[in-house]
Amino acid sequence: MTQNTVARYQKAARPEDLFHGQCQGRASKLDPFKPYLQQQWNEGRTNVWKLYEEIKAVGYPGGYGPVRSYLKPFRKVPGPIGPKPMSPRAVASWILSHPDSLDEVQHHQLKCILGTCPELASLTRHVRSFAIMLARRQGEHLPEWIAAVHGDDLPSLHRFASHLERDLDAAIAGLTLPWNSGVVEGHVNRIKMLKRQMFGRASFALLRRRVLLA
Known part of the structure; x- marks a missing residue:
């Protein structure tokens, strides 16, 4: 792509400004349907064949070629560049951290991410409630926590909860009593x-x- 072509795309105020050549300005069978095509494209519907079938069903008499040629320059118009998505490692570290240890920006970003994924929001709630049990030695709440985990669609966490159920008494004791086997393991x-x-x-x-x- 030459520098002049890049400048032309940059300066175009509307898609029609991208068309040049001897056929520009001539009446076309597609003209009555162009506003609809442009609206659908702006809304994110970029399947050209489906758009062609839609206008064909409401009276478009032409073929697929003009529709494809009309929409082809739309793909070359640069869209807005959104923020860089957060890495899974960063999101996991925020979930595993105490909420008070996150700064305002991290707290806001995590809130936005959890708002778009109900499963991740449920996982965060279970992780933090388990951390509270561990820190405050509230092992008596473990059966209630396991039941809540099985109530959500979180297969990976279900396996962890099932392992705890196999030796529930020992798990409750580990979350309640101040003693542990750390010295022996050492x-x-x-x-x-x-x-x-x-x-x-x-x-x-x-x-x-x-x-x-x-």
Whole structure:
């Protein structure tokens, strides 16, 4: 596309200004239907064949070619450039963060995103209510939370809730009691590290000695 062509498209105030040539200005069978085609195109209906079928049904006597030729320049008119969509990673971090830790811009953007996706809004509500249970040790609310999750169309979260139901008593205890198995898990990871350092070639006696003296 040459520089003159780009300038012509930029300066065009209406689609008709994009037409040039010896046929410009002549009467066409398509003329009575051009306002309708332009209106439908501006509303986002850009399937040329369907538009042709619509005007054909209401009396357009011509063929498909003139309709395609008339609408072809419309595709070259640059439309408004919207804001760059947020990445899934950024949206996920906002959902997993405490609402008070988000600034005003992030809070507004997240609100707009949740307003356009009811499923994501439901997911956010369940995630934050679970975080409240975890922070405030309100494990007694876990059965109610699981029931609410199963009531929404969120298959991925359903699997998580089903896993909690398999050992519900332990899950409730973990969300209620101040004790946890973190210390035990730390010792297990330390022993595994020592075992990997020896590449499985040393005896159990040496491993026992290293664990006791570490």
